[in-house]
Amino acid sequence: MKHLLVLVLSALTASVVFAQPYTADRHLARKVPCQACHVTGDTSVPVRKQNCLACHQSYEVVAQKTKDLKPNPHFNHYGERDCSTCHSGHKPSVTSCNQCHKFDLKTP
Ligand code: HEC
Ligand code: HEC
Ligand code: HEC
Ligand code: HEC
DSSP: HHHHHHHHHHHHHHHHHTTOHHHHHHHHHTTTTTTSSSTTTTTTTTOOOOHHHHHHHHHHHHHTTTSSSSSSSSSSOOOOOOOTTTSSSSSSSOOGGGOOOOOOOOOO
């Protein structure tokens, strides 16, 4: 019985943790349709940075928004990668810098 309770509680916690809205969900909530990112309509085609920059303008513009962060996740030696390197579409985002560093940056 006690085990069942633990199972139920951990399932509940897991659903709360995993139900957070990812990048695509937050865009859909702003009425950004699938095709705005999946421009060809084929979701097996990778979403490239130019697809994001159709709305977000340029790396310079995005870097300006995060200019107070050290280091700036959008302006560094890593260069202008595809946004989805960090901002995943439908799963938790990552801070790919931390493959090599230990920065306290959390990608939304
Ligand atoms: C804000 C941009 C964005 C929106 C809006 C968006 N997606 Fe995605 N989607 C992505 C990204 C980024 C990937 C990862 C693909 C990659 O690695 O290039 C992806 C991947 C996918 C994949 C491949 C499997 C996976 O989960 O990686 C499917 C299927 C998909 N999207 C379907 C959809 C559908 C259906 C919608 C609308 C309901 C949608 N997407 C809206 C950005 C978006
Ligand atoms: C059709 C226009 C459009 C496209 C395409 C688009 N976005 Fe956005 N995005 C917005 C709008 C509007 C906002 C809300 C205003 C803002 O923060 O700039 C936003 C906000 C964001 C935010 C910050 C707020 C949040 O909810 O996280 C991130 C991060 C983001 N977008 C990443 C991306 C990435 C990565 C892609 C490509 C995979 C992308 N966007 C494609 C329109 C777009
Ligand atoms: C190396 C990882 C990485 C890449 C690549 C990346 N971002 Fe980000 N992004 C971040 C992190 C980390 C934050 C959170 C900054 C913070 O803590 O406020 C962020 C925040 C944002 C925000 C919210 C800024 C704000 O505070 O209003 C937007 C919009 C955004 N990113 C768009 C993009 C777009 C568009 C691209 C591609 C052109 C991109 N990002 C590429 C890591 C990345
Ligand atoms: C493939 C590994 C790798 C990745 C990924 C990477 N870096 Fe680095 N980075 C390095 C190396 C190697 C150095 C040089 C280390 C030194 O001089 O001590 C460095 C140096 C730096 C420095 C200057 C030294 C310091 O630690 O303050 C900054 C700032 C930095 N990186 C930021 C970033 C940011 C931001 C990202 C992600 C957007 C990133 N790096 C991604 C390998 C990487």
